Amino acid sequence: MSSTISAPTSSQEPGGAPSGFEADRTSDSLGASARAYVDRVRGGDLGALPAILGIVVLGLLFFALRPETFLTPRNMANLADQAAPIIILAMGLVFILLLGEIDLSAGVVSGVCAAVMAKLLADAGAPWYVAVLAAIVTGVAIGLFTGSLVGMIGIPSFVVTLALFLGWQGFTLRLIGEGGTVPVRDPVISAISDRNLPVTLGWILALLVIALYAALQLNRWRTQRTKGLAHQPLAVVLVRIAVIAAIVLLVTAVLSVDRAPAVGVVLAGIPYAVPLVILLLLLLTFVLGRTSFGRHVYAVGGNAEAARRAGINVTKIRVAVFVIGSTLAAISGIVAAARLGSVAPGSGGGNTLLYAVGAAVIGGTSLFGGRGRVRDAVLGGLVVAIIANGLGLLGTEAYLNFIITGGVLLLAASVDALARRRAAATGH
Template sequence: MESRATAFRVRLGLGELGSLPVVVVLVAVWIVFQSLNENFLSPRNLSNLSVDIVGTGLIAVGIVFVLLIGQLDLSVGSVSGLAAAVFAVLNVNSGVPEWLALIIAVLTGTAVGAIQGFSFARTRVPAFVVTLAGLLTWNGLMLYILGTSGTINLDENGLVADLTSYYFTHDSAAYGVAAIGAGLVFLASYRDRQRRKAIGMPHRSLVEIGMRTGVLAVVAFAAAFVLNRFQGLPLAFLIFLVVVAGLDIVLRRTHYGRQVYALGGGVEAARRASLGVIRVQTAVLAVSGTMAAIGGLFLASRITSVSQASGSGVLLLNAIAAAVIGGTSLFGGRGTTWSAVLGMLVIESVASGMAITDTPVAVQFMITGGVLFAAVVIDSFARRSQEAHGRA
């Protein structure tokens, strides 16, 4: 126990804070709003919160990929609106089957992201400049596709509408997902331990793996209990967790994921190591475009309509803020897809708390901005600490 505490203090000294700051902030936010209104942590509000984070959260997951290579995608809001508009026009106006319109809408986001990624990689113009042009272009294309009507209402009983309105009402669904999730985490940690042990690398003890899995299991089963007290496990939240976990495996367990992190450590060093820089950069922006499209469909599902306002407002800022607040570094090379989940929980918790306590939206913006600024400052200090120890 003492050695683990010592190792934890060493990591803090090296600037490796992990998700600790955002977890502390999230707990503090929940305590404050629960003290102001006892309904904040009610099953109904937490269930709604679990669905509200999905649309923007999926977009934020794509932003994580871009931030990992030290770049920024400013077009995700427009791409999300464009994908939703493509789906609505094809399905509602043209009668294309929902499943086919859904696939075309997602592929539209993938194609847009790939085009921007290839342009950025080939011209070496910063991604934020390329995607800033894309923000205007894709927003204009969305307005053109929607035409003079401006708003298209989706089928309330359709596939897309069900994405955010369907719940697994049987208690076993939520508890089953919690058990499977904890089991998979234990197996993944155990396999990683065995692999590291076989090649003589430092590895976690079985006690530590058991403790980590136990804490996760407690959190997962508590969440399942709360969700079951309202309407059950939301389909949207389940899809969100599966996507985040799947892309986390892609980043941490595949050759492509290691290339993404390597690129965040330095483009020139990656080129000299014979990494396919252009290919990886193009793929990263394609992932961002794909996630923006999927997120846009979930946002459209939430209100069962697509309008000229889709993808606008604070959507882009919230997606970027979620990734950064959750712990993804603006300097590249550090972060996970779970950063988007934690960041969105903070942002939506603040928004929900403001709504339930009738606090002005202006205050919500100021609080979110303050949390984002604090996250950036922490990230900067962590970077300096790592540089001072030769680890960045």
């Protein structure tokens, strides 16, 4: 248990003394906040630190090894396209991991949904929105099925999704046929990864995102301050806004440079996959952080018995996270199909799931449940994509790619387990 013994003096104060909560009323300086952050990290609450370090270190490493190709605007746009399906799949897994469950079938579910979409487009000649809708409905249905087996029947999610990992692969194989591939040539769907936002629109959106973020942060700070609630120092809020603004502007600037390989053609702008990821990030962050559903997901992940006694329908939450996971898997499958231009029987197999789980865990989502955020998927997904992208540029052999990516996941899981032990020991 915690080793801190609260000072007994405070409860012995003569009447009339104000109540405690001194930390809520003091507005510390920037330095004090920085020290508090260092304390938190030392206490095992690493937050986004490993992922940010990973992005910086790997970025520098690959820049040093391939200075002429890695940090080019062209490769950065490619990196964004590469990261998008991993990030979206990982976003769904964050919800499932928050309950301490796992979905080993998420990758192949993305394959099944992409196959449904591709077949409808290619064979039935359906319009893109029908095909996309069908893929997403397929994802929802699969999530309901998985969630019911886990939540209502009570089979461990590990076993359910391991069985479905095999089962759904058979389904994709049946849909597409042995050795075949179904092309995805619909212009709207291909645009997700092939087309870019017009440069001006990209800048407008970037500024809009920054303004919105700043307004929300400052407004919250002001409300908390005026109502006398717990709040961070203004300096911390401003630094956070500045960092986010710098990142958004830098990314927009890099992606707005003409990256066409030939002279005379212009290829510039943010790939459509990026605003899609940002939209999902905002939506899902809202759901997890600002709604009672999100609160209940954390509660069930932290202590299912406490949640049950608080009147939360634990079974419903379990089923719901699997539905969310599979729905995002469907979207991830669509984005991946758009990027590759086809769906094959092996789509979503191989290392797809490993990448996504790795992304969530590297980003800071715990495998033990109760701790994680949607942004973890984005940060971790970038780390994983940088590894895949950089190794591709280095031209390493396939066997090495497997070993390195597996090693990175093990490393992330070790950090998670150690941080958890550390947190338990220091009471954070």
